[in-house]
Amino acid sequence: MLVISRKKGESLLIGDDVEITIIKVENGSVKIAINAPKEIGILRKELYVEVTDENQRAVIFDVSALEKLKK
Incomplete structure (x- = not known):
């Protein structure tokens, strides 16, 4: 398992097709945006x-x- 720290506005990539972006961090909760092909x-x-x-x-x-x- 990979453990990585990210701040609001930062992203990480999974392979060439999936990008996860941290949108909001508040009250112990994280809101993320996932950009991935429709097939996934x-x-x-x-x-x-x-x-x-x-x-x-x-x-x-x-x-x-x-x-x-x-x-």
């Missing part, structure tokens, strides 16, 4: 984890429901 999905991690967990529960439910139908 950008998700908040907590939403990604929530959807992934929900999908896993759905698969488990479907499998167990199918097992009950087999009997």
Whole structure:
């Protein structure tokens, strides 16, 4: 993991196509702007984890429901 310090107005680059700029720092919160190609999905991690967990529960439910139908 890379840990880097940036101030308001400063940016960092990820590869050739993604630029992250610090827009605002206030009350322990940071507002960032992300400039990336449309093909690159950008998700908040907590939403990604929530959807992934929900999908896993759905698969488990479907499998167990199918097992009950087999009997």
